[in-house]
Structure formats: structure tokens, C-alpha cells
Amino acid sequence: MRIAVLITQYPPNVTAGLGRYAQVLFPLLARTEEMSVHTLNTGRLQIWERRDGLEVHRPISWVLRLATRKHSINRETRSGFFAFALGVIETNLRHLPALWVAKRRGQIDLVCAHDSTNFIAMAFVEHVLRIPLVFHVHTTEFGLAPVRSISDPLSLFPRIEKHLARRSRLVVAPTPETAQVLRDNGWGDTDHVRHVVHGSGYVGQERQVDVQRCHRLRTKLGIDPGAPLLVFVGRLHKQKGILPLIRALRVVADRVPDVRLVVVGEGNQDAVRGLVSDLGLGDHVILTGFVDQERLADHYAMADLCVFPSLYEPFGLVAVEAMALARPCVLGSGFSEVFFRTPEQGTPTAIRVDESNPESFGDTLIAWLQDAEGTRRVGEAGRDWAREQFSWQRACAQTLELYREVLG
Template identity: 30%
Template sequence: MNATTEQRIALISVHGDPAIEIGKEEAGGQNVYVRNVGEALARLGWQVDMFTRQVSAEQETIVQHSPNCRTIRFQAGPLEFVPRDNLFVYLPEFIEKFRQFQQENGITYHLVHTNYWLSSWVGMQIKKIQGSKQVHTYHSLGAVKYNTIDNIPAIASKRLAVEKEVLETAETIVATSPQEKQHMRSLVSTKGNIDIIPCGTDIRQFGSIDREAARAKLGIAPDAKVVLYVGRFDPRKGIETVVRAVGASKLRGSENLQLIIGGGSTPGNSDGIERDRIEGIINELGMNDMTTLPGRLCQTVLPTYYAAADVCVVPSHYEPFGLVAIEAMASGTPVIASDVGGLQFTVVSEKTGILAPPRDVPAFTDAIDRILMNPEWREQLGKAARERVISKFSWDGVASQLSELYTQLLELPVVPDLVPALVSSLEKSVAQPAAQVSKEPALQR
């Protein structure tokens, strides 16, 4: 359904800047999702404003992506990068800037689509203040994440409470897979509305270059067996699994086996620490000669890497969706992925790739060897993978589904402005999150 030019949508992504380069600190799937959804909605005629937090004085406050789509950055807290677990205290200032922007521009957003739990709290306050309807996408569930990590942050209890509240109060939650919806129901709340609309990918960009041309461009031998990982350096991404799996491959030593680990890192930050750890494992296994770490792969070169690979491995401990999987599949490359979360939805085992138990090195080794040792099957898997993405996961298709959902919600009666005085009380609700959490019982893992 096409929108009229009068229809506006606010996409709120406090920590995931849709205008930032993908691959930088804490820039990943959420940034890609918000940016591409925004641009695709604009092509349907929506006026799309994407709101995020400014992290440096050098950043533009407004980035115009297309005539109908722009990113708007607010200063909330210091003009510097702040890890997401430390951002909650700055959210009242973000809300005040949002309301000020509306007033100065004569705009009222009757519908906000929030992304990640921090933004969901912002959206819930806006809803209480001015009656805006709220759609929310989690991108990651605290109830799942905290079962996969050892060091649970102080903000955890606040996050879990906010994620429960938004599920029960938003007009609807957009789950990106049936598996994510199931997790919401079993781990968060049985109340609230949930619609399933998947993430998407650019089927023109990914799949735009063939394997032979891609390898020539990257200087990879035509007969090489190439295993690719793309993503952040984060322990939960399971990079160690793919390194050890390739190291144990039957093809090691007898074939021109190569492992490419694509992803940026910042020395001293958490991703830099994980990269150092992974490099230590590569050294330990004697895999330096067969492993390449090209750093951050920008969107212009990423399709070339996917196309050049024989197989792309997504060994995450958990993924609510997994954009890398459908980017690789759109490029005609089979995917070996952990049998978890949304990856169970995107990858059809034995048809577009193989699903393996997370952290199970022998299972990943076996899957890699099966595909690399059978080139004809590899071609069949790759062809089926691209066909699946074209039919289910294009950004334009995702935006059309969201557009229809937004239109239905906007046709519902608008709730009048509620309690403007609520703004002055927002600071109170965030004043002691860390102190309160520290006194609460430890979360069960």
C-alpha cells in the first residue's frame, strides 16, 4: 500500500545510527535494518525521519539520504561514544530534544517505530506524553542474551523490565522470525500483539557480481576453497568456532583452503580485545598462512567477498534474525549457521545451507567439508539460497508489509495528549537504575 506524502513515520534508534558506516563500534545489523527500512519506506511515499544520538561534534546533525528520508542526530549526554549499557541515563534528554524538534518544525509524529530496548523506553514515554502509537523491533532480547554471557551488566534488570513493558503496551511488536516471536512469548510475556515481518536485504547489491569476477578482483585463486565469516568481533558471534572448525577440516593441507574473517575492531575496546583473542587462537593452531583478516568490509566491497566465498559461516551463539546469512544467500553463497533463533528461519538446512549446533566444532567442520568437497551440491545450495531471499527477504517487500501495518494503526483513533507534566518526572525514573539493579537478586543463567 502506498503512503501519501502527508504520512510521516519516526524511526527511533538511539544507539544504532542509521547514517554511520557499518562495521564501526556497535554498528551492525540494527543500523542496516533502520537505514534500509527508512529508505524503502521513503520510496513508497512516506516522509521518514530517523532519530539517533550524536556521538561527536564532527557529525552532521541532519543527514539527507533521499528527498523523503533523513537521519536526525540529537545530543543526549556527552558528545562521545558511550557503550549501550551506559546510555539509559541520557534518555530523558533525548526525549526532550525529540519534543523540541517537533515543536520547532510544526510536526507531530503520530506513529513511532522504535528499535532496541533503549529506544523502546523513549517510545513508551512519547506515547504517554502525546498519545503516539508505537511499533517496536527488539533486535536482541535481554532474556536470551543474558543466558549466553558470564558478566551480566548492572542495567540488566531495568532492560528486562522495559522489554516486558513494551511488549505489553505497544500497539504491536515486529518480530523478525517465528523463532523470535516464540522467545518473546516464552521468556518475556504472553500479553501484547506480535506481527512477524522479516529483515531484508538489497537483492540488487548482493548478487551483482559472479564468483569468477569476485575472485579476480580480490586476488583469490580460482581453485581455492574459501570459508568466509562476516561480522563484529564479539564472543557471542562464535568466531572461535569457525576458526577451530576450519583448522580441523579434512581439506587442510591437501587443498588451497582459506579462511577470511571480515570485520572491524578498535584497539582497547571490547571488539579489539576479542580480535586479539581470535588472532591468538589462529596462531595457536598454526593457521596464519591460510587466514586473512581484511578488517571492516564496507558495503561497496562486501558483495564481492560474499560472491568469492564457497561458503559463509554464521556461528553465533544466538541471532534474532541474522542479516549476514541473507546477504550471503542473496549472493548465491550457501550458509552454514548455528541452529538458533532466526537463523532457523532464514537458512533451510540441506536446501540453502546447513544448520549445526552452536559451539559444536566437529559439527561445523563436518558441514564445511561436506559443502567444499561437493562443488555440484554447493552450486545447488547457492542457487536455492538466492531464490529464497528474492522471494522472502527483499527490503522493498519488508517495507511494503511495514507500510500496510503502519497504515492500519494510523487509521485507529488518535489518543489526545496525556500528561505533559510527565516530562519533568522522567529524570526520576532513570536516576537510580544502577543502584537499584545492584541490590536485586542475580539473574538466573
């Protein structure tokens, strides 16, 4: 198969789970298929290169180049989101000539679009080029999520997404729950909307936790070696549950005075800092900003508990990565059941929490922070579950099976 991919992140531009997904899965697909990736360029990356066994096309976005001259774009601010949106639209338009030429030369059998940020190019593929289109959904934060990233009083984006989904040959979601949400919103039936569970970058690599390196990282961040430590990783957006976590931390700090919370990620840091200040938690919270994947493993590994209290989470790669390192994870109501095994199957693989209630959330964190043996068992069970359930090789095989089904 000759597959063209539309996606906003690809190495070295990896800032979230979508980029890590592409970084691992696409080279696996390229072992047997001809792959080309069409992605964003802030003006500082190569326009074209052959990387990981596939072609990478990065037309320059002058909007993004200007917007990122001094710092990265914060999509949680109005101006940042506007700049990002304009850059994405410009990039979509710049993808069109390359797709047109590839179609004329017979170089594309299938186009796979990852998220609706590529909606202009997707519409061009479907309505003009008439190439079979597969729509991979990694987030619904723009249209269907209970807590959205954009203000859209006319619900235009959900309509665009639904139209593109129904025109696509297939829609692929990362969990059964996300697939069902899409079906419930009219994106298609069970034959049209499928799911393929992702893998984890650490599963199968047998990565060992380096205790000394974790101690050095704690020291660098000003955290005492024995202080109870919570770690959050994710965009600082209300959908990810960071503000409920800060409120729960107030409950924890009242009873565990030396507790610390490390917050890893970019986004609305002003809102986080404001709530931290209002609740008097300045000595308990450390914001690191963005951390690359290599260093991210050490941040997971040094935690007593990794806490990801998402209100809505189409997948949640950070949880799989932490589980793969045997870190006990506390997960919000937005996480899929694929992360949890039933009580009949043995020790919990992760800890479910009600992020909407600060008191019960805080009580849960305290109980597990004070149960070292229990958290060790949960961490080990989570690691074993991650190895069993989250495989990139299996995700690759299932993805290719769906693509072949589309092409007949």
C-alpha cells in the same frame, strides 16, 4: 502517517545489519509517509539533513565524539561498551526536546523504536508524550539471548525491555522464532507480538559476481586462487559463533592444509587472535576488520562457503545477502527456519550445522568444500529462495499495514 523513528544507525553511519535494514526500508516507507529519523552522531555528521526523502536528526553526543577521536568503539571490551552505553544514553536525552516540539506542533502520529537501546526516549514517548509506540526488535542480546552482551546479574534490562514491550501498542520481530521467544518471555500474545521478515540489499538488484574482482581480492589478501576459502561476516562476539568456527577450522586444516578463513567484522579481535594462536592457525586466518557494503559483496562472492555459525540470531541479514549472490551458506543453530526449505521442496537452500561440536562442524565443512557440484546447487537454490522469500517491498507493505492497524 507522520512517523518518527528512533534507531542507533542510519547512513552514513552503517556498521551492521541494523543500519543496512534502515538504509533500504526507510526510504521505501518515506515514499508514502512522512518520516523523521532520530539517530546517533559521533560529532562528525550533520545535525540535521533531508536524506532519502526523510528528515534525519542527529544530535551530537560529546561522549561518542571523545570516545571515537582516534578509533571506533569496540563494544566487546568493558571500556568500549561503557562508552557506547553512555553515548546512547546521552543521545536518548538529546532526542527528547525534538520529540516534545514535534508533538506540540502535531508532527508525529506514531513513534517506532528500533531496539531497546532507545529505552529512555521510548519511556518518554509512552509515559509523557502519550504517542502510540511500536517496538521493533532486532536483537535480544542485552536481555533475552542465551549468550548476552552485558553482565546484568539483577536482570534489570530484561525487566525494562518487557515493560516497554507491554506498554507499546505493538512489538515487531524479524522472524517467527524470535516473535515466539518474546511471547514466551511475557512480552505479549500473538496479537501484540508480530513478525515481518526482512529483505536483502542484493535481492532484485541482479548483481553479478565479478570473477576477476574476486581474484584480485584474493590476491590482495594473500590467498592463492585455488585455495579452499571460508568467509565469516559479523561482529566478533560469542553469540555469532566465531570461536566455535575457529575450533572447527583446526579440524578442517588438519585434512585440508591449504584452507583459508577470512573473518570480516569488528569486535573482540583479541579473543579471536588468541584462539587462532593457541590452535596454531595463524597461516589460515585473515582478519579484515570492518568492510563497507559495496566491498562486502566481493568478500561474499569470493567464498567457497560462507559460514555464519550463530548460536542465536534474531534474523541474520548477512546470510540473506550471501544467498542472494548464490554463495552456499553454512548456518548455525541460531538461524530461523525461514532460511531453509524442507527436503521435499528440493535442493537445500542452506546447510545447517551443529556449531557446538568442533569435530562434526569441521567434518561438515570438509564434506562441502570437497563437493563443488553440491555447493553450486546449494548456492543456486539459496539465491532462488532469497528472491522468493526476502523482499523489501513486501516487508515495507507489511510494516505499513501494522502501523495502520495501530492507528486504527
